[in-house]
Amino acid sequence: MDLEREGGRGANQLRPIDCTRNVLSRAHGSASCSHGETRVLAAVYGPKAGTKKNENPEKACIEVIWKPKTGQIGKSEKEFEMILKRTLQNICLLTVHPNTTTSIIVQVVHDDGSLLPCAIHAACAALVDAGIPLKYLAVAICCCLTESGQIILDPSKLEEQRMKGFVCIAFPSSIQSVISQGSADVGGESVGNGVITSLTHGVMPVDDYFQCVEQGRAAIIPLSNILKKRLQSQPASKQSKAG
Amino acid sequence: MASMGGPNDLSSEMELDAFRRLFPICFHERHLLESIRPDGRALGRARDTTLMLGAVASANGSALAKIGCTTMLAAIKLEVMTPTAEAPDEGCIAIDFHMPPICSPLVRPGRPAELAPVISKQLSDTILRQGIISGMINLKDLCLVSGKAAWMAYLDIYCLDADGALFDAALLSAVAAFSHLQIPVVSFNDDGRIVLISDDNSGAMKEKEPVNKEKIKLKLNNLPFSLTCILHKNYILADPTSEEESIMETFLTVVLDSSFQLVSLNKPGGPGLAHTSSIQECITLTRQRVKEVQKILQEAISDMEVD
Numbered sequence: 001m002d003l004e005r006e007g008g009r010g011a012n013q014l015r016p017i018d019c020t021r022n023v024l025s026r027a028h029g030s031a032s033c034s035h036g037e038t039r040v041l042a043a044v045y046g047p048k049a050g051t052k053k054n055e056n057p058e059k060a061c062i063e064v065i066w067k068p069k070t071g072q073i074g075k076s077e078k079e080f081e082m083i084l085k086r087t088l089q090n091i092c093l094l095t096v097h098p099n100t101t102t103s104i105i106v107q108v109v110h111d112d113g114s115l116l117p118c119a120i121h122a123a124c125a126a127l128v129d130a131g132i133p134l135k136y137l138a139v140a141i142c143c144c145l146t147e148s149g150q151i152i153l154d155p156s157k158l159e160e161q162r163m164k165g166f167v168c169i170a171f172p173s174s175i176q177s178v179i180s181q182g183s184a185d186v187g188g189e190s191v192g193n194g195v196i197t198s199l200t201h202g203v204m205p206v207d208d209y210f211q212c213v214e215q216g217r218a219a220i221i222p223l224s225n226i227l228k229k230r231l232q233s234q235p236a237s238k239q240s241k242a243g
Numbered sequence: 244m245a246s247m248g249g250p251n252d253l254s255s256e257m258e259l260d261a262f263r264r265l266f267p268i269c270f271h272e273r274h275l276l277e278s279i280r281p282d283g284r285a286l287g288r289a290r291d292t293t294l295m296l297g298a299v300a301s302a303n304g305s306a307l308a309k310i311g312c313t314t315m316l317a318a319i320k321l322e323v324m325t326p327t328a329e330a331p332d333e334g335c336i337a338i339d340f341h342m343p344p345i346c347s348p349l350v351r352p353g354r355p356a357e358l359a360p361v362i363s364k365q366l367s368d369t370i371l372r373q374g375i376i377s378g379m380i381n382l383k384d385l386c387l388v389s390g391k392a393a394w395m396a397y398l399d400i401y402c403l404d405a406d407g408a409l410f411d412a413a414l415l416s417a418v419a420a421f422s423h424l425q426i427p428v429v430s431f432n433d434d435g436r437i438v439l440i441s442d443d444n445s446g447a448m449k450e451k452e453p454v455n456k457e458k459i460k461l462k463l464n465n466l467p468f469s470l471t472c473i474l475h476k477n478y479i480l481a482d483p484t485s486e487e488e489s490i491m492e493t494f495l496t497v498v499l500d501s502s503f504q505l506v507s508l509n510k511p512g513g514p515g516l517a518h519t520s521s522i523q524e525c526i527t528l529t530r531q532r533v534k535e536v537q538k539i540l541q542e543a544i545s546d547m548e549v550d
Contacts, residue, residue, distance in 0.1 A: 054349055074360075075361070075364040075367075076364055078357070079360070079361045079365070082357070082358075082361050083511045083512060084512075085512070086492075086512030086513045087511070089492075089512060089514060090514055090516070170512070193518055194517055194518050195510065195517045195518075195519075195522070196512055197510055197511060198508055198509070198510045198517070198522075199507075199509055199510075200508045200509070201368060201507070203504050203506050204504065205504055206504070206505045206526055209505050210519065210522075213519065
């Protein structure tokens with residue numbers, strides 16, 4: 001009773017992922033990430049002095065600008081900006097550089113489904129490229145719920161539009177600790193069990209939502225390994241970007 | 244946490260308000276240890292909610308919702324328009340959420356609040372969720388003459404006082420406004436255009452055939468209700484005030500419909516992580532809240548009908 005997917009993908013199969021760092025020469029950090037046809041470019045400038053008006057000066061401030069592929073900036077871009085900003089607030093160490101602003105500009109190059117996870121990966125890679133201190137990387141995934149209750153991962157745009165429900169979840173990538181095992185647990189549940197960001201569209205039973213979370217969590221492990229390998233394998237840029 | 248000695252030493256000498264301003268997290272955590280919040284509520288309890296239908300007399304449907312101090316005014320105005328070619332027998336609903344400077348000292352004129360377009364989009368997604376399972380409102384109910392005329396509903400929600408849990412109050416006021424909505428009777432003019440039949444010219448009614456028979460109420464199914472919870476360490480606080488929201492920044496909004504299906508679960512990041520157990524608990528709190536709010540809405544509707 002499996003759903004026929006384009007390209008013969010299995011229900012749990014993700015599209016090929018590519019992530020390159022240091023694609024822009026003037027930005028302090030930049031990255032381009034693609035999930036199949038979906039492509040997002042991210043650039044990081046910062047830390048710059050000063051925070052915005054209503055922000056807490058004892059912590060670093062993160063500012064996200066989301067640029068759609070076409071059209072004017074509207075409400076959905078503002079929503080993406082807020083979600084990405086709060087997700088990155090979770091992963092960055094905000095107390096290292098207080099009273100500074102780090103700007104992340106995200107440009108959508110092509111949207112073929114799973115846009116938010118692609119943007120999260122691109123933003124994380126750009127932050128790594130810029131050398132902003134992070135607690136862990138965020139790894140995100142999209143799941144779709146079909147009418148028959150089957151869960152498929154990493155949907156394309158056509159699949160997203162036809163589905164009954166749609167869930168997008170970001171998890172913290174596993175921490176490789178230099179200290180021994182016990183310290184990775186926080187209050188009985190290890191950090192790897194938490195969810196950074198979760199968004200849903202469409203009506204679904206509560207149990208289906210938790211099943212999506214579990215399936216997503218299982219699929220995250222190979223994904224996070226691929227991303228980490230990609231981020232490591234590129235040589236660091238030797239030129240100074242301060243100019 | 245080296246300064247923990249500091250607030251504890253000063254707390255015996257300092258005034259309560261000063262301590263609250265200078266060490267807000269410490270102030271709130273002292274309360275949470277006793278399973279209570281500064282305003283005396285239990286951790287899982289929402290603030291007092293009141294609803295008043297028909298707050299705006301000139302609108303076709305309106306409601307004023309108050310959750311604690313957070314106040315939202317929703318009003319619906321209807322206009323006849325030509326439906327699009329792709330959907331000739333469907334009407335249209337445009338939802339807009341405004342945060343005028345009256346609502347909060349953080350919102351200044353000329354600089355729209357950052358939160359306003361986000362809440363506006365979330366409300367549109369929740370109320371207008373179309374798809375295989377139809378949402379709260381069937382747009383086909385808004386059709387007058389297929390291909391020629393349909394209703395366009397403008398739903399405007401104004402935040403009059405922003406004291407936390409804005410999305411909950413906005414959704415409640417929108418749902419109440421739709422429950423209160425009365426579609427006026429219309430008929431065709433001699434030119435073939437739609438005109439309103441007002442109550443006065445009952446004589447004219449005999450000449451003009453009304454297109455929709457009597458003042459119809461929109462049929463609503465599966466009303467959505469929501470609850471925002473804050474996750475702070477091991478505590479879950481339901482229905483935060485703006486003070487709690489600004490201090491403990493991790494929140495989670497759960498929207499359930501009247502059959503307890505999950506319409507939307509929104510955790511937009513934030514400094515804390517959400518574990519599955521916390522999410523389960525938030526959903527349980529939301530279920531209780533849905534029952535409470537359904538009762539309040541029913542009472543408000545029956546009060547209106549008595550009048």
